[in-house]
């Protein structure tokens with residue numbers, strides 16, 4: 001524009017931000033991001049490199065607030081959950097306990113160790129392995145939990161994103177308050193070993209979750225201290241490839257009955273899912289790897305799908321549940337010969353007697369190397 005008589009006029013539209021400048025040559029930046037890569041193991045943080053009252057690099061609070069603070073009873077800094085009262089809910093609140101997560105969603109076999117100290121009676125702390133998803137309003141933190149109370153009652157359970165817990169082991173080991181204990185979870189394939197202060201609590205097997213972040217959690221609304229986080233390799237290494245149902249290069253949908261939703265809930269992988277109730281429609285995923293885990297959505301209106309590999313025998317999988325939950329591992333293939341394979345889901349139109357619909361609803365698949 002050219003000023004006339006020392007002034008100019010410009011019409012501004014609502015809903016936009018304008019910059020007026022006397023310079024020229026402005027353009028968008030040309031920076032390119034590096035390709036995504038998994039966070040390397042080992043990963044350690046002793047929280048000594050931050051000023052007091054800081055956030056820890058790569059540790060994200062999902063609920064509560066985790067800040068560096070002087071450790072009680074020892075030198076140095078700890079990471080402390082500091083919120084000691086129920087926050088004001090916005091917009092409708094979340095039932096989630098104070099929770100922090102770190103690591104990489106593609107981590108598979110690892111051992112995580114963490115010093116934990118409870119500051120109040122009637123409190124508890126969780127160490128979480130293969131953390132996969134958090135339902136903001138449902139409260140579930142999907143993964144394997146070791147929970148121990150100050151009274152010394154420990155429980156190992158797996159939790160789904162809807163907050164359903166399956167107890168895998170329980171026991172008692174003195175814990176107390178203002179006493180530091182080292183909690184360790186070793187995940188290697190289907191093997192899960194839990195230890196406290198270097199002594200084994202239990203070993204068990206579970207094949208539900210193959211990969212995920214590390215997390216730690218505190219009962220509401222208690223303060224607690226953490227230190228010397230260490231995640232090291234355990235067992236076979238390899239990177240899981242996660243494919244989303246919206247990835248049109250991976251998921252090939254056949255039939256007119258398919259619908260897709262791209263922003264349908266925080267419990268869904270990448271926020272969306274696909275759905276179909278028309279018998280005979282199908283979706284296939286061609287992949288290179290030795291095993292595949294299929295994740296679907298459970299719901300009161302979901303039906304039965306027929307899953308197969310390379311045109312082999314079908315396995316019927318029921319997507320029904322009396323609750324709704326995304327990112328649910330519903331089926332894992334047998335171990336396959338190395339090479340390229342095709343996974344297929346056929347919509348059967350069938351449902352169990354308690355279901356209100358026949359929808360088959362894919363969310364994601366994981367390809368194991």
Ligand SMILES: [Ca+2]
Pocket residue numbers: 046047048076077078227228
């Ligand atoms: Ca420290």
Ligand SMILES: [Ca+2]
Pocket residue numbers: 244245246268269270271272273362363364
């Ligand atoms: Ca999805």
